[in-house]
Amino acid sequence: MKKKLPVLSILLAIVVSLSSCRKVDFDTDSALSFSTDTLTFDTVFTTVGSVTQNFRVYNPYNYDIKVDIELAGGERSNFSINVDGVAGTFFRDVEIPAKDSIFVHVKVNVDPNDQRTPFLVTDSVVFYHGKTVQDVDLVAFGQNAHFIVADQGSGSLRYKIVAHEHEVTHWTNDLPYVIYGGYAAVDSLGTLIIDPGTTIYFHSGAGLWVYRYGNIQAVGTAEEPIVFRGDRMSQWYETDYSQWDRIWINEGTADNRFEHVEITHAFIGMQVEALSEYLGGRTVLRNCVIHHTYNSGLLARAARIVAENCEISDNGECSAELHIGEYDFKHVTIANYYSHAVRNHPALYVATNYTDGYYNYVGDLAASFTNCIVYGSRSEDGEVGLGLEDGMTAQVGFRNCLLRMPQESEFLHDCIRNQDPKFAAAADFDFTLTPESPAIDAGLEGLGITTDLTGAPRDSHPDIGAYEFGSRRLVWRR
Numbered sequence: 001m002k003k004k005l006p007v008l009s010i011l012l013a014i015v016v017s018l019s020s021c022r023k024v025d026f027d028t029d030s031a032l033s034f035s036t037d038t039l040t041f042d043t044v045f046t047t048v049g050s051v052t053q054n055f056r057v058y059n060p061y062n063y064d065i066k067v068d069i070e071l072a073g074g075e076r077s078n079f080s081i082n083v084d085g086v087a088g089t090f091f092r093d094v095e096i097p098a099k100d101s102i103f104v105h106v107k108v109n110v111d112p113n114d115q116r117t118p119f120l121v122t123d124s125v126v127f128y129h130g131k132t133v134q135d136v137d138l139v140a141f142g143q144n145a146h147f148i149v150a151d152q153g154s155g156s157l158r159y160k161i162v163a164h165e166h167e168v169t170h171w172t173n174d175l176p177y178v179i180y181g182g183y184a185a186v187d188s189l190g191t192l193i194i195d196p197g198t199t200i201y202f203h204s205g206a207g208l209w210v211y212r213y214g215n216i217q218a219v220g221t222a223e224e225p226i227v228f229r230g231d232r233m234s235q236w237y238e239t240d241y242s243q244w245d246r247i248w249i250n251e252g253t254a255d256n257r258f259e260h261v262e263i264t265h266a267f268i269g270m271q272v273e274a275l276s277e278y279l280g281g282r283t284v285l286r287n288c289v290i291h292h293t294y295n296s297g298l299l300a301r302a303a304r305i306v307a308e309n310c311e312i313s314d315n316g317e318c319s320a321e322l323h324i325g326e327y328d329f330k331h332v333t334i335a336n337y338y339s340h341a342v343r344n345h346p347a348l349y350v351a352t353n354y355t356d357g358y359y360n361y362v363g364d365l366a367a368s369f370t371n372c373i374v375y376g377s378r379s380e381d382g383e384v385g386l387g388l389e390d391g392m393t394a395q396v397g398f399r400n401c402l403l404r405m406p407q408e409s410e411f412l413h414d415c416i417r418n419q420d421p422k423f424a425a426a427a428d429f430d431f432t433l434t435p436e437s438p439a440i441d442a443g444l445e446g447l448g449i450t451t452d453l454t455g456a457p458r459d460s461h462p463d464i465g466a467y468e469f470g471s472r473r474l475v476w477r478r
Helices: 009-013 235-239
Strands: 038-041 049-058 065-071 079-083 086-088 090-096 101-110 120-129 132-141 146-149 152-154 157-163 168-171 177-180 183-186 191-194 199-202 207-210 215-219 226-230 247-249 256-264 270-273 283-293 298-315 320-336 348-351 353-355 360-362 365-370 373-376 384-387 394-399 423-425 430-433
Touching (some): 079 120, 086 090, 101 120, 146 157, 157 168, 199 207, 270 283, 320 353, 348 365
Parallel strands (some): 038 132, 168 191, 199 226, 207 247, 226 256, 283 298, 320 348, 320 365, 348 384, 365 394
Antiparallel strands (some): 065 090, 079 086, 079 101, 120 132, 423 430
């Protein structure tokens, strides 16, 4: 039988999620009680409108208490509050009788057709009781979209199943999708199909999870790519590289496909791993960009991945981190010039071992890189790291690649070492080639890849990397 969600507790150690935690420690002996910790307005408006809901605040003690209550966003908030019949943004010395409660009424007013409105409108009602500070979160859906709100699991592993066992779920591009509160999960033997031109927005800590035996087909086109990104729309957040968690894929029997896809501003772009065994399925990445991530761009453990015409760039740790398994990369540009902090990891790391925080795993590795660029800002140690343990079979090969790699290696065949690839503008994340690039016409012929990442044709003497010389920088639709 196939195992279904929820997954065993040991998997909690696998996920390294950023969760939003209370930042105020309080004495639970003096804490208030609430009818909910989050008030969610899940009405999707079609015109400018408002909705009112309420929650109760309980005094659990045998004596009367007084509390101060504040709407954190104040006068500028999309929300307004009313405490026992009185409107305002700050209420001092609100009395709650012993073993009694009060109502807080909350109203939200949004225009779902105003593109300046975020998809998720948030605020909080804060309660001060002595040295105790507590709050109730307020969440409303802003612009019109398909909202997916986690309703199962606990802690950092909350999820909502979007494709159940033997169910095929189809996400069309009529409206964006917004994931909130955890993962959108594809269950065992479920399938998620995402249409070209679809944009999926993730709130903080959210992600997409394809559980073992599940399957995803995210196939866009050059004209209508699929975009996975955070839900913060303001330009101010462009330097926030951890707006959401990751796409997390477990092993399956059928290929998972991502074509003409952008994954951006996640903690980890994509994590692919077998939870228990190889099942024959691969994760296929074609014409994809994974960039601007706080941690690794692509993290793989005991997985099978095929990548063609892809760019993985601007990542806080490794751009591609591949442990155990089978990997076949062709015409991939791995370019890491991450500048927001010191980066202590190479752009590419391949290894015959890994740890999940509890156990150390070792296994065989087959990793082939053909016509790939691996370059970045680490000059002394280079951008290629190898972690190959004795006793493990490691079939690693770099053929017709351009690498930043100080040391010679038996794994290199007809490669260009330590020559600047002459990107058009690495500081601006433009990794197309200039006329001076040594990657031009230096690729291995006959791979059957006739176009580059942008759709431009490759000639009979292909260039190394994802971009053929002369192609224009790829600009993603947002």
